[in-house]
Amino acid sequence: MELDVLRLAVDYYHYLLNAELHINEWVQDRLSLAEPLFRFVSIYLEPGNLFNVLIPLLGICGQDLLTHLVYALSLVSAVSSFEKWIYPEWRPLWRLRELYANVHGIRPRVALQSHDLSCETSGGMPCAHTMTWTALLMVVSVHLPLKDRSANWGPLVHLLIGCCTLCMWLSRLYLATEYLHQCLLSTYIAVSLLASFQRHLDQLYAQRRGWAVLLVLLFGCMAISVYFIKLQLGIDPHWSVRQSFKWCPEPTYMRHESSPIFLLARDLGNLMGVALSLPLVQLRTFESKYSHRFLGIGILELLNYILRLCTPKQHGRFLFLAYEFTRNALHSLILLRALPKLLNKIS
Numbered sequence: 001m002e003l004d005v006l007r008l009a010v011d012y013y014h015y016l017l018n019a020e021l022h023i024n025e026w027v028q029d030r031l032s033l034a035e036p037l038f039r040f041v042s043i044y045l046e047p048g049n050l051f052n053v054l055i056p057l058l059g060i061c062g063q064d065l066l067t068h069l070v071y072a073l074s075l076v077s078a079v080s081s082f083e084k085w086i087y088p089e090w091r092p093l094w095r096l097r098e099l100y101a102n103v104h105g106i107r108p109r110v111a112l113q114s115h116d117l118s119c120e121t122s123g124g125m126p127c128a129h130t131m132t133w134t135a136l137l138m139v140v141s142v143h144l145p146l147k148d149r150s151a152n153w154g155p156l157v158h159l160l161i162g163c164c165t166l167c168m169w170l171s172r173l174y175l176a177t178e179y180l181h182q183c184l185l186s187t188y189i190a191v192s193l194l195a196s197f198q199r200h201l202d203q204l205y206a207q208r209r210g211w212a213v214l215l216v217l218l219f220g221c222m223a224i225s226v227y228f229i230k231l232q233l234g235i236d237p238h239w240s241v242r243q244s245f246k247w248c249p250e251p252t253y254m255r256h257e258s259s260p261i262f263l264l265a266r267d268l269g270n271l272m273g274v275a276l277s278l279p280l281v282q283l284r285t286f287e288s289k290y291s292h293r294f295l296g297i298g299i300l301e302l303l304n305y306i307l308r309l310c311t312p313k314q315h316g317r318f319l320f321l322a323y324e325f326t327r328n329a330l331h332s333l334i335l336l337r338a339l340p341k342l343l344n345k346i347s
């Protein structure tokens with residue numbers, strides 16, 4: 001009986017995945033005019049660019065906003081990378097190609113175009129672009145200097161956030177990197193995470209450094225355990241990378257920086273930087289002049305850019321991961337701890 005229910009659920013899930021391919025096809029057919037916008041959104045608003053460009057830029061407005069953004073988005077992005085590592089779900093293009101490759105199976109009457117940006121190497125669920133983008137918009141909305149927030153501006157701000165999020169969904173659907181349910185669930189997860197983050201904001205800022213560092217190390221150990229558990233169970237930990245290699249029309253479109261292990265190293269690095277900078281209760285209230293903030297953040301991001309260019313990609317996986325972990329940890333540590341102290345002294 002239980003087995004029948006399970007089989008029914010699995011069948012329904014596969015049916016849903018196949019049916020949803022028509023949504024991607026519809027978006028590609030009907031909204032091709034907006035392709036430049038969709039490409040812009042997926043390239044420039046991807047999580048890596050948010051951390052390296054947009055968050056520091058927004059951080060010029062104030063330390064409180066910067067601290068809130070780095071802390072919340074590091075958590076949200078880490079959750080997304082963990083989920084991708086534990087259970088990498090299908091992406092529409094992989095699934096469609098697999099269905100067509102199966103000579104005995106039923107082939108759906110769907111045609112999807114593959115783009116250079118479609119060659120992602122991590123799983124489809126959750127959509128990291130959607131999660132981090134939604135979280136960023138929500139944090140920024142909390143800091144908008146609006147009078148009478150609830151009565152007049154509240155609905156308008158929510159409408160704006162909704163439109164920007166929709167634009168990200170359409171971009172991912174158009175590039176056939178995500179299914180619609182993955183976009184919807186990602187927004188739901190991001191909103192829920194942000195809501196509970198907001199509820200415990202004071203405690204989170206007041207956390208002790210030692211505990212937080214221990215927790216990040218524990219997350220790291222969990223990620224390594226997942227790898228070995230999967231090997232024990234006969235599950236390929238690199239399934240998503242292999243799918244990408246199999247179906248990407250041009251291997252040079254694939255990027256080291258989007259592989260699941262890299263994403264984990266990047267996000268654990270960000271989290272470690274946040275953990276090392278705790279407690280943040282006082283630091284986030286440090287005031288400084290805009291011109292000083294502009295200069296300080298500008299110099300830091302220039303150095304970060306040079307370090308990114310020097311990433312050792314050809315000297316083995318371990319060096320690459322250790323470098324990325326350290327660079328991201330230092331980046332958030334400086335943004336949250338060293339920068340406010342330095343600017344406060346100068347101002």
Ligand SMILES: O=P(O)(O)OC[C@H]1O[C@@H](O)[C@H](O)[C@@H](O)[C@@H]1O
Pocket residue numbers: 046047048120122123124126127128129130172177178257258263
């Ligand atoms: O999950 P998505 O939205 O398809 O994105 C896949 C990856 O795309 C990369 O460009 C991002 O740097 C990663 O953070 C992200 O995980």
